[in-house]
Amino acid sequence: xxxxxxxxxxxxxxxxxxxxxxxxxxxxxTLDKQxxxxxxxxxxxxxxxxxxxxxxxxxxxxFFNHKSSPDLAQQIANExxxxxxxxxxxxxxxxxxxxxxxxxxxxxxxPVHSKQFSLETKTLLGGRYCSIKTAPAAQLRYRDAQxxxxxxxxxxxxSSLFSEILQLKNEESIISRYAKxxxxxxxxxxxxxxxxxSET
Amino acid sequence: xxxxxxxxxNQLYQYALVLCxxxxxxxxxxxxxxxxxxxxxxxxxxxxxxxxxTIRNRWIDTHRKEVIRENYENSxxxxxxxxxxxxxxxQDLLKKIWQQLGSEERELLYYWAVLECSVxxxxxxxxxxxxxxLSRLHRMRKRIEEQSNPLAGGVL
Numbered sequence: 044x045x046x047x048x049x050x051x052x053x054x055x056x057x058x059x060x061x062x063x064x065x066x067x068x069x070x071x072x073t074l075d076k077q078x079x080x081x082x083x084x085x086x087x088x089x090x091x092x093x094x095x096x097x098x099x100x101x102x103x104x105x106f107f108n109h110k111s112s113p114d115l116a117q118q119i120a121n122e123x124x125x126x127x128x129x130x131x132x133x134x135x136x137x138x139x140x141x142x143x144x145x146x147x148x149x150x151x152x153x154p155v156h157s158k159q160f161s162l163e164t165k166t167l168l169g170g171r172y173c174s175i176k177t178a179p180a181a182q183l184r185y186r187d188a189q190x191x192x193x194x195x196x197x198x199x200x201x202s203s204l205f206s207e208i209l210q211l212k213n214e215e216s217i218i219s220r221y222a223k224x225x226x227x228x229x230x231x232x233x234x235x236x237x238x239x240x241s242e243t
Numbered sequence: 244x245x246x247x248x249x250x251x252x253n254q255l256y257q258y259a260l261v262l263c264x265x266x267x268x269x270x271x272x273x274x275x276x277x278x279x280x281x282x283x284x285x286x287x288x289x290x291x292x293x294x295x296x297t298i299r300n301r302w303i304d305t306h307r308k309e310v311i312r313e314n315y316e317n318s319x320x321x322x323x324x325x326x327x328x329x330x331x332x333x334q335d336l337l338k339k340i341w342q343q344l345g346s347e348e349r350e351l352l353y354y355w356a357v358l359e360c361s362v363x364x365x366x367x368x369x370x371x372x373x374x375x376x377l378s379r380l381h382r383m384r385k386r387i388e389e390q391s392n393p394l395a396g397g398v399l
Contacts, residue, residue, distance in 0.1 A: 049330040053356035056334075056341050057349070060260055061253045066270055070252055073277060129274075132267045 065192070069130035115205065119175055119238055120220035120227035126173060126182065127194045127240045128223065133169035133184060143170050147181045152199040154181040155233050159217065160195055164188040175238065176204050196238040205236055247277075247290070255294055257357070261349045262302045264342070272298055292368075299350075299369070306346070327355065327384060332391045340390050348383045351376065 062070070135146040144154050147170070154170075156162070165185040173182040173196065180198035187193065217230040229238045247255075252273075259269035259276075276297040280290065287293045332340075341349065354365045362380070366373040 049327060049332065050356045052332070052334055052337050053341075053352045056338055057261055057353050057357050058254075058257050060257060060266065062249075062256050062270070066256075067249060067252060070247075070274060070277065073274060074247065074281070132270050134267070 063132075065130050066132060069128070072128055072130075115176075116218045116229055117220050117222070119229055120222040120240075122175060123194070123196050123227055123238045123240050124222040124225050126196075127192075127225070130192075131171060134171040136169035138167050140167055143167060143183065146170065147172070150179055150181060150199075152197075152235060154183065154197050155235060157195065157197075157232055157237055159228075159230050159232060159237070160193075160239055165193060174198075175236070178204055191242050193239065193241045197235050200231060200234055200236045251291060254357075255291070255298065258295055258353060259298050259302075261353045262298065262346045264346065264349075272301060276301055302346075327352075327380060330384065330387060332387065336391055340387055343390065344383065344386070348379065351379055351383070
């Protein structure tokens with residue numbers, strides 16, 4: 044073997060792994076999203092404006108003595124959309140639901156095939172552990188025939204965490220919220236709180 | 244959009260993977276490093292080198308104890324810079340050995356083979372004394388030799 048052989052061999056090994064298309068897309072989204080950040084000068088102006096706005100808001104709240112209740116559904120929507128956009132690598136990759144379900148054996152519930160979430164034309168890609176409002180959750184990723192990605196979050200319904208979602212008294216109710224231009228649907232099914240988000 | 248080509252993102256990911264050895268960790272490391280780079284992009288001349296340094300610093304932050312131990316465990320012996328160039332080894336075996344090398348050893352090989360840096364350049368880039376790098380090269384060559392042919396104590 045020539046002297047260059049060892050260097051070439053190392054190069055081959057060190058550059059063998061590449062990012063998946065999903066990971067590349069997620070990184071580009073991160074870069075795109077952050078690209079709209081302001082320059083320091085703009086920041087000073089905007090900080091001043093933001094400060095003024097905050098003071099006005101506080102005064103407004105004090106003046107009207109209005110207490111607004113947090114929209115838990117919106118908070119969940121914000122959280123799952125942020126996760127969906129990040130597109131973190133899946134910890135288990137399989138098209139087989141049973142295989143993926145088995146992977147989540149550390150959860151105190153079992154992920155389910157949702158009846159509300161139509162599986163027509165969708166292929167399960169895999170999943171990873173995550174959380175919704177600090178409750179451990181399963182994140183399942185699907186892709187449809189057009190290549191559109193869907194993420195389904197499932198967590199055990201914990202009344203101490205989720206009882207504020209009053210609309211979810213029964214399993215027929217579905218709440219819909221928007222975050223960052225994406226629709227998030229939240230519903231109760233088989234004792235689980237499920238949130239679904241898809242690319243628009 | 245900040246201009247990182249697909250090839251550049253892959254190169255940064257590969258560097259993170261050299262340090263972490265776990266694809267998921269490498270991806271997270273790259274993503275957080277890119278996020279750290281963005282607010283400072285206006286002041287950065289060489290984004291690739293900057294993100295690489297950020298990846299390294301973040302990785303060291305989480306592995307500080309191991310890095311310090313590895314840096315100071317041996318004093319540099321008297322060896323030549325060309326110590327790696329005449330290693331001859333089968334690719335399959337090298338792949339196995341690669342997994343067993345420490346992160347800093349893989350990083351050194353990455354700079355040498357992928358970025359094609361000399362030991363002096365690596366020393367400047369990583370802020371590690373040249374003697375320490377040569378020492379590391381020496382240990383690495385010895386390890387590769389031992390693992391590639393434990394009975395003969397030499398390379399194939």
